[in-house]
Amino acid sequence: MCLGVPGKVLDIREERGTRMATVDFGGVTKNVCLAYLPEAAVGDYTIVHAGFAITQLDEASALETLQMFRDLGYFDDEMGAEGVSP
Amino acid sequence: MKYLDEFADPDLARSLLAEIAAVTTRPWAIMEVCGGQTHSIIRNGIDQLLPPEIELVHGPGCPVCVTPLEMIDRALAIASRPDVIFCSFGDMLRVPGSELDLFAVRARGGDVRVVYSPLDAVTIAEEHPDRQVVFFGVGFETTAPANAMSVHLARRRGLTNFSMLVSHVLVPPAIEAVMSSPSCRVNGFLAAGHVCTVMGDREYLPLAERFHVPIVITGFEPLDVLDGIRRCVMQLEAGRGEVENAYARAVRSEGNATARAMLDEVFQVCDRQWRGIGMIPASGWQLTEAYADFDASLRFDVGSLTVAEPERCRAGEVLQGLLKPDQCECFGVECTPRTPMGATMVSSEGACAAYYLYRRSGLEPVEVRRG
Ligand code: SF4
Numbered sequence: 001m002c003l004g005v006p007g008k009v010l011d012i013r014e015e016r017g018t019r020m021a022t023v024d025f026g027g028v029t030k031n032v033c034l035a036y037l038p039e040a041a042v043g044d045y046t047i048v049h050a051g052f053a054i055t056q057l058d059e060a061s062a063l064e065t066l067q068m069f070r071d072l073g074y075f076d077d078e079m080g081a082e083g084v085s086p
Numbered sequence: 087m088k089y090l091d092e093f094a095d096p097d098l099a100r101s102l103l104a105e106i107a108a109v110t111t112r113p114w115a116i117m118e119v120c121g122g123q124t125h126s127i128i129r130n131g132i133d134q135l136l137p138p139e140i141e142l143v144h145g146p147g148c149p150v151c152v153t154p155l156e157m158i159d160r161a162l163a164i165a166s167r168p169d170v171i172f173c174s175f176g177d178m179l180r181v182p183g184s185e186l187d188l189f190a191v192r193a194r195g196g197d198v199r200v201v202y203s204p205l206d207a208v209t210i211a212e213e214h215p216d217r218q219v220v221f222f223g224v225g226f227e228t229t230a231p232a233n234a235m236s237v238h239l240a241r242r243r244g245l246t247n248f249s250m251l252v253s254h255v256l257v258p259p260a261i262e263a264v265m266s267s268p269s270c271r272v273n274g275f276l277a278a279g280h281v282c283t284v285m286g287d288r289e290y291l292p293l294a295e296r297f298h299v300p301i302v303i304t305g306f307e308p309l310d311v312l313d314g315i316r317r318c319v320m321q322l323e324a325g326r327g328e329v330e331n332a333y334a335r336a337v338r339s340e341g342n343a344t345a346r347a348m349l350d351e352v353f354q355v356c357d358r359q360w361r362g363i364g365m366i367p368a369s370g371w372q373l374t375e376a377y378a379d380f381d382a383s384l385r386f387d388v389g390s391l392t393v394a395e396p397e398r399c400r401a402g403e404v405l406q407g408l409l410k411p412d413q414c415e416c417f418g419v420e421c422t423p424r425t426p427m428g429a430t431m432v433s434s435e436g437a438c439a440a441y442y443l444y445r446r447s448g449l450e451p452v453e454v455r456r457g
Contacts, residue, residue, distance in 0.1 A: 004122075004228065004280045004306075006090065018239075026090075033205060036231055036345040047283060047336055050175070050225070050232035051203025054345060055283035055336050062092075062335040069098040069309060072105050 004047045006057055007032070009040055023048060093307030094130075102312040103135055106319055113139040114322050115271050116315060117264065117407055119257055120226075120278030121148030121435025122306050128440040130308045132315075140319065143271075143407035146260050146363060147278055149225045150177050150433035151405060154359035155393045157253045158183040161222055163388035164251065165191045165198050170386075171214060173207035174222040175229075176200040177433040182426055184394045204236035204250075211240065211248035220382045223250040227281045230254050230371060231345035234352035237373065237380050249382040252372050255358055257281050258289045259369035265297045269408065274318040276304040276311070279333040284349075286341030290329045298327035305333040352377055361429055362395075362402030401428035404437050411441040418442060 007023035019034040165172035211219035300321035304314030358370025403409035430436035
C-alpha cells in the first residue's frame with residue numbers, strides 16, 4: 001500500500017465540497033482527492049497514497065538532481081576512474 | 087512516465103555505482119527503513135551491484151508485516167460478523183492471523199471488500215445505512231492522511247455506521263528502537279521518502295544528533311536509492327551523522343502542513359506492538375478522544391483473543407535486519423507468497439516476498455533496470 005508513484009493531474013473538479021482530480025498513472029487513471037494539495041493544477045505531477053495527493057513533484061529540482069548525476073559520470077570519465085562493469 | 091524512466095537510467099546508475107565504490111574505504115551497514123525501498127533494491131539487484139563493503143540491511147518499514155497478530159485476529163473477528171462490511175487495502179487480505187486470514191473469512195461468507203482508498207469505504211457506508219462498515223486503518227505516516235480524512239468526512243456527513251480499526255505505526259520511533267538495540271549493527275539509514283513528504287525532516291534531526299548517525303531521505307527509483315546510499319557513505323566516511331535530503335523533488339523540509347494539521351486533529355500518539363519485534367513506546371497513532379465514536383475496537387467487543395505465531399517463522403529477526411530472508415529454513419519451501427507463514431512473505435514490500443519474487447532464480451542481475 002506504500003508504493004506511491006507520480007501521476008499527472010488531468011482535470012480538477014469539486015465533489016460535495018471536496019477538491020477531486022483525475023490523475024493519470026502512465027495510462028491508468030484514478031480519482032484522487034486534492035484536499036491536502038489545494039494548489040495542484042492541471043498538468044502538475046503529484047505523488048498519490050491511498051487516493052490522496054500528498055506532494056507535488058518539483059520539476060526544477062528533478063532536473064537539477066539528474067544534472068548532478070550526469071556531472072558525477074563526467075568527472076569519473078575525466079579522471080579515468082573505472083565504471084562498475086554491469 | 088515522467089520522472090520514472092529518467093531515474094532508472096542505466097548509464098547514470100553506473101556512474102553512481104562507480105562514485106560509491108570510489109568513496110568507500112571500509113565496511114558499512116545501511117538500513118533502508120521502508121519496504122518500498124526494499125522492493126526496489128531487490129527488484130533491481132542494487133544490493134548485488136554495490137561494492138562488497140556496503141551491506142544493505144532491510145528494515146521494519148512494511149505496514150503489512152508489522153501489524154500485530156492481535157490486531158489481525160481482531161480484524162478477522164470483526165469481519166466475520168454478519169452485520170459488518172469489512173473494507174481493507176488489498177495487501178492485508180492474505181496476512182496470516184492465528185488461524186485464518188481475511189480471504190478465508192470471505193470464503194466463509196464474510197463481506198470483506200478491497201478498496202483503493204478509505205474514501206471508498208465511507209461511500210460504501212453511505213450506500214448501506216443498515217450495515218456496519220469498518221475500515222482497516224493500517225500503514226505508516228503516508229497512508230495516515232487518507233485514513234484521517236475519511237474519519238473526518240464520516241463525522242462531517244453524520245455517518246453512524248462507519249468506524250475504523252486503527253493500527254498506525256510511525257517511522258522515527260522504529261529508527262530509535264533499531265539504534266537502541268544492543269545487537270544493532272546499522273551505521274546509517276535511508277529514511278522513507280514518502281513518509282517525509284507528509285512529515286518533513288524535522289523529527290529526524292534529534293535522532294541523527296543523539297545517535298550520531300546519517301539519516302538520508304531517499305526516494306524509490308533505482309537512481310534515488312543509489313544516491314541515498316552514496317550520500318550516506320560519504321557522511322560515514324567523513325565521520326558525519328546528519329539528516330540529508332536526497333529526494334528534493336518530492337520532499338519539503340516542513341512536509342505537508344495541511345495533512346499534518348488533519349493528523350493532529352484525528353490521531354494521537356500511543357504505544358504500539360510491532361509484529362515480530364514487540365512493543366515500541368509511542369510508536370503508533372490511535373484515534374483521539376474526540377473521534378472515539380469511530381473506533382472499531384471500542385464499537386465491537388470481540389472477547390479475549392489468544393494469539394499464536396508459527397514457531398518456525400523468523401520474521402521478527404528479518405524485520406530487525408538480523409537475518410536475511412533466504413537464511414530462514416522455511417523460505418521458499420513451506421513458506422511462499424501463496425502459503426505465507428509470516429507477514430513478511432505477504433506483501434511485495436515485505437523482505438521475504440521481495441526475495442522470493444526476485445531472487446529465487448539465483449540469476450545475477452545484469453544491470454540496474456526496471457522490470
Ligand atoms: S521465509 Fe516465511 S517463515 Fe521464514 S521468516 Fe520469512 S515469512 Fe517467516
